[in-house]
Amino acid sequence: MARVWRVSCALIAAVLINPWTAAAADDYDTAVARAISLLPHRPEKVVLVVRANGTPLLREHLKRTEGFVTRGERVVYLVKEGETLQRALKGPGPFDCMLAVIIWHEMAHLDGADEREAMRKEERLWQQFVLQHRVSVDQGLRYLAVLRNRH
Ligand SMILES: [Zn+2]
Numbered sequence: 001m002a003r004v005w006r007v008s009c010a011l012i013a014a015v016l017i018n019p020w021t022a023a024a025a026d027d028y029d030t031a032v033a034r035a036i037s038l039l040p041h042r043p044e045k046v047v048l049v050v051r052a053n054g055t056p057l058l059r060e061h062l063k064r065t066e067g068f069v070t071r072g073e074r075v076v077y078l079v080k081e082g083e084t085l086q087r088a089l090k091g092p093g094p095f096d097c098m099l100a101v102i103i104w105h106e107m108a109h110l111d112g113a114d115e116r117e118a119m120r121k122e123e124r125l126w127q128q129f130v131l132q133h134r135v136s137v138d139q140g141l142r143y144l145a146v147l148r149n150r151h
Helices: 009-015 022-037 056-061 083-088 094-110 115-131 137-148
Strands: 046-049 076-079
Touching: 022 046, 022 083, 022 094, 076 094, 083 094, 094 115, 094 137, 115 137
Parallel strands: 046 076
Antiparallel strands: none
C-alpha cells in the first residue's frame, strides 16, 4: 500500500487543510497522541488533512493513502478519513499501534528512507509491538503478513 504521495506544500495547504469542530479535534488529537506515545521518538510535526476537501484528482490520489510527506517540510500528514485513524478514534487498542507504524513509516521518509526502507522500519516497529504484547500475537502476525505482502 503506497502511503507516500509527494506533492507541493502549497497545494496541500491550499486544498486540504481545514479546521474541524472543536469536539472532533479533541478526539483526533487524543488518538494521534496515543499513537505518538508508542513511537521510539516523537515526530516533529503531525498535521491532519481532510481528503474530501481536495479536488477530484487529489481525492483519487489520496484514496488509499493514510499518511504522506511532502518535499521540503518536516511534517507527517495524516489523512483524517484514513481507515486506521478512524478506527483509532473509537478508543485505545491495536489501531493505536497501527497508526503509530504509519507515522513511523512517514518519519522514515522524512529522514531520507526510500519506500522499501520505510516499510522495513514500519515492520520492525510493528514486530516490537508484538513482542511487547501491545497487540495480540494472532493479530500482530496477521498484520505483519499484510505489511510484508506489500513488497
Ligand atoms: Zn512510504
